[in-house]
Amino acid sequence: MTSESIEIANNRYHKGKAAFENGQYREAVENLETASSLTAKNSRLGGEIRIWLATAYEAAGRNEDAVALCQQLKRHPHSETSKQASRLEYIWTAPKLKRPQEWMTEIPDFGNISDNKQKISLARSSKGATNGQKKLPEREYIDLNQVNTSDNRFIWVALLAVAITVSYLLWLGFN
DSSP states (O other), X not given: OOHHHHHHHHHHHXXXXXXXXXXXXXXXXXXXXXXXXXXXXXXXXXXXXXXXXXXXXXXXXXXXXXXXXXXXXXXXXXXXXXXXXXXXXXXXXXXXXXOOGGGOOOOOOOTTHHHHHHHHHHHHHHHXXXXXXXXXXXXXXXXXXXXXXXXXXXXXXXXXXXXHHHHHHHHHHHO
């Protein structure tokens, strides 16, 4: 391997990682495949690139390719790469569990949100006060004759508990 090919592989590797992290999985696969072809399979960098490639395969919907690559990487000489490949293969080949419908939350589609902006602004302007003044919501007044204001002595019990606690702490501080 020439230093030029290693530099190109490193460049493609970083481009592939960046594309993956931005959700551009097809582009990530292309860059990582190129980087993989330019590095030695048994090197630490080669293993790292192939782990990212397997992850990109899975994200791009190519589960079989991801699992097959992990099976190859389980025999990689670098122990961290082989452990990671084993873990990923275990996760990707695990049976898919069915979740009960009551655990699921449906997310509404806001695809037509731009159409709703005009409707919302029209609704706000029709509800608002005329002459550019904002209308404050009316306050609900409470008849104080209906409020129970009798002393339930809770405040005195609470104050007594605080006073005893402070006294005890001061006593401990002086002893």
